[in-house]
Amino acid sequence: MPELPEVEVTRRSFAERIAQARILAMHMGKPLRWPLGVSPQSLVGRTVLGVRRRGKYLLLDLDEGLLLVHLGMSGSLNFAPRQDAAGPHDHMDLVTDRGVLRLHDPRRFGAVVWASSQSAPEAQKLLSHLGVEPLDGQFEVAAFAEGLKKRQSAIKQVLLAGDVVVGVGNIYASECLFLARIRPTTKASRLSRPRVERLHAAIVQVLNRAVAQGGSSLKDFVNAEGRTGYFQLEAAVYGRAGEPCRVCATPIKSLLQGQRSTFFCPQCQKP
DNA sequence: CCATATACCTGGCAGC
DNA sequence: TGCTGCCAGGTATATG
Numbered sequence: 001m002p003e004l005p006e007v008e009v010t011r012r013s014f015a016e017r018i019a020q021a022r023i024l025a026m027h028m029g030k031p032l033r034w035p036l037g038v039s040p041q042s043l044v045g046r047t048v049l050g051v052r053r054r055g056k057y058l059l060l061d062l063d064e065g066l067l068l069v070h071l072g073m074s075g076s077l078n079f080a081p082r083q084d085a086a087g088p089h090d091h092m093d094l095v096t097d098r099g100v101l102r103l104h105d106p107r108r109f110g111a112v113v114w115a116s117s118q119s120a121p122e123a124q125k126l127l128s129h130l131g132v133e134p135l136d137g138q139f140e141v142a143a144f145a146e147g148l149k150k151r152q153s154a155i156k157q158v159l160l161a162g163d164v165v166v167g168v169g170n171i172y173a174s175e176c177l178f179l180a181r182i183r184p185t186t187k188a189s190r191l192s193r194p195r196v197e198r199l200h201a202a203i204v205q206v207l208n209r210a211v212a213q214g215g216s217s218l219k220d221f222v223n224a225e226g227r228t229g230y231f232q233l234e235a236a237v238y239g240r241a242g243e244p245c246r247v248c249a250t251p252i253k254s255l256l257q258g259q260r261s262t263f264f265c266p267q268c269q270k271p
Numbered sequence: 272c273c274a275t276a277t278a279c280c281t282g283g284c285a286g287c
Numbered sequence: 288t289g290c291t292g293c294c295a296g297g298t299a300t301a302t303g
Binding site for chain 1: 297
Binding site: 033072073074089105106107108109150151152153157161219258259 | 273274275276277279280281282283
């Protein structure tokens with residue numbers, strides 16, 4: 001579910017409300033992708049200073065250490081003054097004096113991991129290999145082009161890998177490549193400079209637009225206030241196999257790349 | 272180092 | 288209805 005836009009929308013929907021909250025209790029449900037790494041009880045008394053994002057990870061800065069939260073494929077957070085009894089798919093409650101932050105994650109590919117600092121091994125293991133942030137002004141064409149030059153695999157899969165640029169998942173990879181008029185199977189190293197420039201601009205444009213639309217709610221994404229997103233309504237290619245291209249009316253095609261579905265317009269995205 | 276396959280887990284849906 | 292197989296927004300890890 002959650003790519004950069006959904007994670008950022010989630011962050012914005014509770015960051016201010018949880019700032020300066022004191023942790024009163026923490027309850028963990030079924031095992032997630034990785035263990036918390038510390039006793040939930042040991043976090044009682046800590047204060048949540050703020051919420052940042054790195055790639056698809058949310059970083060909850062505490063007055064001592066931090067929590068890394070990942071939503072996996074099916075995770076969502078909810079922050080409210082109170083929560084109902086936990087359901088079978090609620091796997092974390094962070095009870096604070098400003099509300100309860102609850103992680104709902106049916107597939108349990110998500111995770112909540114404690115780290116003593118962002119530079120500590122337990123955090124670096126997850127963050128160190130991540131590529132540049134596309135929306136923070138540090139994303140530059142020259143470095144992007146350099147990163148792509150080294151990669152022999154298809155551009156779609158290089159985007160998904162997240163070690164050149166972070167945040168572009170399976171929906172937005174197809175959308176960005178459509179906007180940039182690039183065939184997803186093109187080898188990254190073979191992209192012409194104009195195409196790299198178009199892709200760079202498309203990534204920024206698509207992700208910003210998706211954030212503005214509250215993310216994509218294909219199935220069940222909601223932000224920490226329980227609100228759905230609307231970007232899926234304007235998706236150009238994702239999930240539209242067989243439907244007419246919004247630009248040229250040619251039927252959208254789909255294919256598999258690395259076991260993931262890719263969607264593209266064979267007319268607008270020439271090899 | 273690089274590229275690709277695999278594993279994790281649950282629910283929804285098409286097809287029979 | 289109920290079963291089976293396939294698909295789904297991610298990514299560390301194993302394998303070649």
